[in-house]
Amino acid sequence: MHSRGPTHVDGGQDVAADGATPGFRHDASFYDSAEDLAAVAAPFLLEGLDAGDGAVLAVSPESTSVLREALGNHPLVLVLEQHALYRSRTPTAIRTFRGLGEQAGPGRRVRVVGEVDFGVTAADRTEWQRYEAVINHAFAASPLWGLCVFDTRRLSDAVLAGARDSHPHLVTAAGRGANPDFVDPATYLAGLPVPDEPLERTPPALAAEDVTDLIGLRHTIRRVLSAVDGPADVVEDFLLAVDEMTSNGTRHGRRPVGLRLWTAPGRLVCTIRDAGPGPTDPFAGYGPAHGEDLSAGGMGLWLARQLCDHVALRRDADGSSVRLTTGWT
Incomplete structure (x- = not known):
């Protein structure tokens, strides 16, 4: 795990008043072992299920196996195939998640543990970095709670730095808190370079x-x-x-x-x-x-x-x- 953690802890077990639609939450968690991943992501989904939230897994096949076991193969967890969702065209993911949010119960959210496939080219990586910033704006009014997980053993320093820049909150096994490195999405997007062609x-x-x-x-x-x-x-x-x-x-x-x-x-x-x-x-x-x-x-x-x-x-x-x-x- 990254040694730097959230600045304060906030479990976030809120319910919108009078069944109003709650807004988007966009969290990041960094892991370096299957145990680290399960310790954060499984309680996030199980607590949501207990509260009436939807639960979705959209992670790598390896992470899917780890989390399904940690969740006891819970029948209410929807599993999406990572490659089909996180293709090189980001509108696929935007449409899919927006549609999932529309299925949230009154006053509840759909919780998603997502693990973006950043591809193999600079253009792929940049596009998915843009996506991570864009959804802070695109989903602002959607009843979605995204927990994006990042494997520090596999991902590049550039991807990990972008993850810290684009997520307002961080989650560790100790809790959830504000991310001091978060960058305003419009500012972040303006600073991303256009890959060479x-x-x-x-x-x-x-x-x-x-x-x-x-x-x-x-x-x-x-x-x-x-x-x-x-x-x-x-x-x-x-x-x-x-x-x-x-x-x-x-x-x-x-x-x-x-x-x-x-x-x-x-x-x-x-x-x-x-x-x-x-x-x-x-x-x-x-x-x-x-x-x-x-x-x-x-x-x-x-x-x-x-x-x-x-x-x-x-x-x-x-x-x-x-x-x-x-x-x-």
Whole structure:
């Protein structure tokens, strides 16, 4: 376990008054053995079950085995498969957990022990670090209580540091308390670097410096992508995301709107740039801009994050850009 613990202990066994919906809680716990994991996570779920909360496990197969045993294979604990949930596209997890929160009983929460799979690339890691900060905002009004667990033997120093920055509370076997290292989510997101993409330093398969004919550009992009040896559904999703982001640039940005597209074995990258400032909301694209009213628009970035493996927003003195990346094996 990390030697530095919470600054105060708070069991947190509260019930919202008059059955009101309780808000989101987002805790972190660091472990270096199966015993450490079980000592924190099992009581968290069992206490919740006793109080009428829902209980969910979304951890690695190894952690699932440890915790199921510690929980006595409790029949009311919902077990989610880690890989299916924590894929490279964070909207999957956001939608899943939001849906679970909607099933909470009056005045209660759904408790989740989660163990994010941070992937193997810098882009994967950065996206899931963003996710950990984003959900403080995205789930603020949701009746969810997340206990995110981090294996200090396996995870990098960068991931562990990000975990401390993005969780308002820490939990150890001694109790729960405020995290002195927590960083305001918007500030944290602003400080995360955009991972490098080597393909951007090579000649593109297609370049358009001042887009004015969206229909013509769409046909040209489709011709370029038709030569790509990749899964048809992945390529089609990528085309739709490129179309959405280019349309966004022409509608909401400033001319000129430019596009560069790269293709490589097992990988597609497209950067769309315009002279405007780009989105100012640090949480843009992690939910529909107008909530559940899909007819109100504001869906471009939200769709792009679902259709592509990675979406990177950048801003400089000349304007802003969005980089879309997807791949396959």
